[in-house]
Amino acid sequence: MDTLKKAVVIGGGIAGVQAASRLSGMDVTLITEEEYLPYYRMRIGEILRGSDPSSLLIHPAEWYEEKGIKIVRGAVSEIDTAEKNVHVSAPDSSDLRIPYDSLIIATGSRARTLSLPGGRKESHVLRTLSDALSLRKALLSADSFAVIGGGLLGLELAAEAAESFHIPVSVIECADHLLPRQLDAASSEVIEKALNAKGVEVITSGNAESADDDFLYLSGGRKVSASVLAFSAGVCPAKEIAESAGIKTGRGIIVDRHLRTSAPDVYAAGDAAELDGKTFGLAVHAREMGSTAAMSVMGCGEDYIPSEPSALLKIAGLDVASFGVPEGDARVESGGERRRTIFVKDGIVRGAVLINDKAFMASAKAMIGKRI
Numbered sequence: 001m002d003t004l005k006k007a008v009v010i011g012g013g014i015a016g017v018q019a020a021s022r023l024s025g026m027d028v029t030l031i032t033e034e035e036y037l038p039y040y041r042m043r044i045g046e047i048l049r050g051s052d053p054s055s056l057l058i059h060p061a062e063w064y065e066e067k068g069i070k071i072v073r074g075a076v077s078e079i080d081t082a083e084k085n086v087h088v089s090a091p092d093s094s095d096l097r098i099p100y101d102s103l104i105i106a107t108g109s110r111a112r113t114l115s116l117p118g119g120r121k122e123s124h125v126l127r128t129l130s131d132a133l134s135l136r137k138a139l140l141s142a143d144s145f146a147v148i149g150g151g152l153l154g155l156e157l158a159a160e161a162a163e164s165f166h167i168p169v170s171v172i173e174c175a176d177h178l179l180p181r182q183l184d185a186a187s188s189e190v191i192e193k194a195l196n197a198k199g200v201e202v203i204t205s206g207n208a209e210s211a212d213d214d215f216l217y218l219s220g221g222r223k224v225s226a227s228v229l230a231f232s233a234g235v236c237p238a239k240e241i242a243e244s245a246g247i248k249t250g251r252g253i254i255v256d257r258h259l260r261t262s263a264p265d266v267y268a269a270g271d272a273a274e275l276d277g278k279t280f281g282l283a284v285h286a287r288e289m290g291s292t293a294a295m296s297v298m299g300c301g302e303d304y305i306p307s308e309p310s311a312l313l314k315i316a317g318l319d320v321a322s323f324g325v326p327e328g329d330a331r332v333e334s335g336g337e338r339r340r341t342i343f344v345k346d347g348i349v350r351g352a353v354l355i356n357d358k359a360f361m362a363s364a365k366a367m368i369g370k371r372i
């Protein structure tokens, strides 16, 4: 009897689970270093409000059993591309070697932090379910909260904390307006006002210089109350295990359009992968790449064409939607709290940002890449 080919997936995030679920006719192992079964990472903010971690699981344990996907808990510490196996350090300190015929690396990203002088003992990030539980615990007894980073995630976090914990919250952004990658200054002002109304103080052009256990000190001499401090300062692709296996990396793990890395039978997908000099950092691409990598493993892969980036968020009661990239001239239409900004470059619509303009979302999405 023929034995099934072995596919191993490293990382139980969106890309890893998608890849594992699409692999068929193979012996599939999904390795995850996290304490929980794969969960919806985008929803971990709900933990701050007291939601039960089990409500965030993508699938119950039985689903993996029914699909024949073996879950192995532990961190992959080494990939041996010559012998075609991975080395896993399990939580009980036992070590395993798992052989593969095909390997998909879907290790995602890690939150970036800054190392600040000043002797502060504790700071937080929001990347994993465990991070969210530990941040909630700290916020329950906090008397102030500061978030470094005024990007999408930082703002969501600040608004959530102000609403759920009723403590003074500050956001410190080094650019001269919030969401510098998505918005023009005027649109970001609409968001700033909504955040102020929820009790969030916004400090732009702010540079954190040091922190002790009570305050964050900014350049220019300003200090901000921060009995709890969180960093929301971007992410770095988790490429280390690929790098030390000699697989070609840049900012992430370099892949071609079939998501093949430089090592034979090794693929990469999701936040960890770099394609055409770009890393992604969005759930939609992680899911798409998970599928494409699985198809490539099964020999029926097609070229991966990333869909246009988009983000839908609720920030301080405002519906914010961003499509494409905010490049080129900004054409703005607004009325009250509704604001529509379309970015046009060389006559082509490159991006759109909508605030409280849900009715226009489908049209905005369809416009991206089209000549205006």
Ligand SMILES: Cc1cc2nc3c(=O)[nH]c(=O)nc-3n(C[C@H](O)[C@H](O)[C@H](O)COP(=O)(O)OP(=O)(O)OC[C@H]3O[C@@H](n4cnc5c(N)ncnc54)[C@H](O)[C@@H]3O)c2cc1C
Residues within 6 Å of the ligand: 010, 011, 012, 013, 014, 015, 016, 031, 032, 033, 034, 041, 042, 043, 044, 045, 074, 075, 076, 077, 106, 107, 108, 109, 126, 127, 128, 153, 238, 241, 269, 270, 271, 272, 280, 281, 282, 283, 284, 286, 310, 311, 312
């Ligand atoms: C709070 C929050 C909100 C977000 N909101 C949005 C949103 O609204 N829209 C959007 O598009 N995106 C959003 N994102 C980003 C989105 O979640 C990511 O783009 C997506 O999770 C990437 O999926 P991934 O599978 O590539 O990686 P990840 O989800 O990061 O999963 C990678 C997994 O691999 C594990 N791993 C890493 N190294 C190893 C190892 N050596 N051994 C074993 N396991 C390992 C990690 O622990 C992790 O569990 C949000 C992210 C966060 C944190």
